[in-house]
Amino acid sequence: MVFPRRTALYMLLVGLVVLFLSPFGWLLITAFKDASELRALPIHWWPHRPSLGNFQQALSFWPYLGYARNSLMLSTLYAVLATLASAWAGYGFARLEAPGKRVIFGVLLSTMMLPHIITLVPTYLLFAKIGLLNTYMPWVLWGLCGAPYLIFLFRQFFANMPKELEEAAIVDGCGQIRIFWRIFLPQSWPVIATSLILSFSWTWGDWIAPALLLDDDRTTLAVRLAKGYFTQHGEPLNNLVAAGTVMYVVPVLALFLIMQRGFVSGIATSGLK
Template sequence: MVFARRHVVYMLLVGVLVLFLGPFGWLAITALKAPSEIRALPVHWWPHHPTLDNFQHALTFFDYLGFARNSLMVAGTYAILVTLASAWAGYGLARLDAPGKRVVFGVMMSTMMLPQIITLIPTYLLFARAGLVNTYVPWVLWGLCGAPYLIFLFRQFFTNMPKELEEAAIVDGCGQIRIFWRIFLPQSWPVIATSLILSFSWTWGDWVAPALLLDDDHTTLAVKLATGYVNQHGGMLFNLVAAGTVMYVVPVLALFLIMQRGFISGIATSGLK
């Protein structure tokens, strides 16, 4: 009976896995097709003559690596800064006492319910008047401000840490900054891994902010993938779009595979107390 239940659970998990991986699998198959096979009817599920030429053409059709470098710089800078800023804010909310702390925390959490589209026009006007349009400074400023969800994760993690660690450090003469850097931050690797993966993925896959704030020469790979693969008649080259998109997801997958243990542990240990 137990074996039968386990078998059913495994079959359900395999079904869910196929459901989630199906779109990516179809994308990868499309990246191996010739243009004539993509337009052919009836639809060919598997290419008759698989080719890797699409990946080479996708890299050379425009400066793919250059735009990937822009995305990597923006996403990497933002991920590092927002992780450090969120960790520091989470530490303050978890371990320091100040008047109105609960109110500040409540207001911060309420901002998570604010749709991003509402802030698009004010954000653009703010950066335009400051002369920061077509620069990467907005992502630096966003990173330094932290992110509400990540602050929440760090706050929950630091709240659950033993108070004896902090008291022992104070007895040894450590101030709050040193306690944070020497004791609390090194212990929070699971949440750091979670923060890096989430923030990098948010920025790497963001299309709206780069399209709004950057011109065509300085934009990110997400924007260029949506507009760069067109022929002389303005038609989309779907085989190159598929190949470029497959390569586009590789950095996120690599980051997740490297930090997956910390990511799972961070999500599991940062729940409500």
């Protein structure tokens, strides 16, 4: 009875994988099609003459690599700062004692239930008043403040670490900052990998904040790609859109493949205590 049940489970998982990957598969197929094939009826599933020309045109149609550089810089900057700030805050909530710590941590978690759309107008007015529009400083400030979910992950991970490590370090004369940098942070690589992947993908895929705070010349690839590719007569070039979107997804996939072991381990080891 075990074999049929396991086979059915595998078939279900394979079916779900095919279902989840089918949109990306169709996007990839479209990226290799000629513009005339997209307008032809009936619809052909496979391109007659697959070519890499769409990817070359997508790169040269407008400064694709320039916008990709902006996205990469912003995403990396925010990911690094948010990871470090969240790790430090998580360490404080997990290992240090202070009046009202539980209440502050509860308020921090409650902010995850606040829709991001509610803070858009106040955020824009605040950054406009202090002269930070069309700069990358908002992402620096957001990164230095950490992220509630990442703080939660680090807090849960640090809370489960043996207390003997901290006591031995204190006996050796280490302060809290040195304990954090020398002992706790090097041991938290699974959560660091999880934090880097999540924070990088959040910024890389964000469209609203760059569109609201940055001008066209300093905006990100997500904003520019959303405007699409058009001919001089205003006709959309969907094959170039597909090619540009495929290249847009590659950095996030590459980051996940490199850090997937740490990502899975970080999610598994940061559960509730």
